[in-house]
Amino acid sequence: ISEDGLMIASALPAHIEEGRVAGMSATLLSLGTRASLELERGDVREVLVRGTEGYVVMLSAGQGTLLMVLTNSVAKLGLIFLDMRRAVDDIKSVL
Structure with missing residues (x-):
C-alpha cells in the first residue's frame, strides 16, 4: 500500500474492498x-x-x-512481526 492510500498489491479476502483498506491504512x-x-x-x-x-x-x-497484515485473535505477534520484517526486506529489494 502506498502512503498516499493506493493499493499496490493485495491478497485480501474477497469481501474486503481494497480501495477502502488502502485509504484507511494511509489514514x-x-x-x-x-x-x-x-x-x-x-x-x-x-x-x-x-x-x-x-x-x-x-x-x-x-x-x-507500507505492508499491512490481518491476523486472527490468537496470532503470535512476535512471529508476525518477524515474518513481516523479512517480507519488508524482500519488498525493499525490488522497489
Missing part, C-alpha cells in the same frame, strides 16, 4: 506518525490495531510504501 499511518511526533516518541516503526477478531499490523516498507 492510520498518518495519525500514528502525528501522534508519535507530538508525543515525542520518534519515528513510527509500526501501527497495531487489536480488535476482538484479530489484529491489523502495518510496517513501513520503504520508499513511501
Whole structure:
C-alpha cells in the first residue's frame, strides 16, 4: 500500500474492498506518525490495531510504501512481526 492510500498489491479476502483498506491504512499511518511526533516518541516503526477478531499490523516498507497484515485473535505477534520484517526486506529489494 502506498502512503498516499493506493493499493499496490493485495491478497485480501474477497469481501474486503481494497480501495477502502488502502485509504484507511494511509489514514492510520498518518495519525500514528502525528501522534508519535507530538508525543515525542520518534519515528513510527509500526501501527497495531487489536480488535476482538484479530489484529491489523502495518510496517513501513520503504520508499513511501507500507505492508499491512490481518491476523486472527490468537496470532503470535512476535512471529508476525518477524515474518513481516523479512517480507519488508524482500519488498525493499525490488522497489
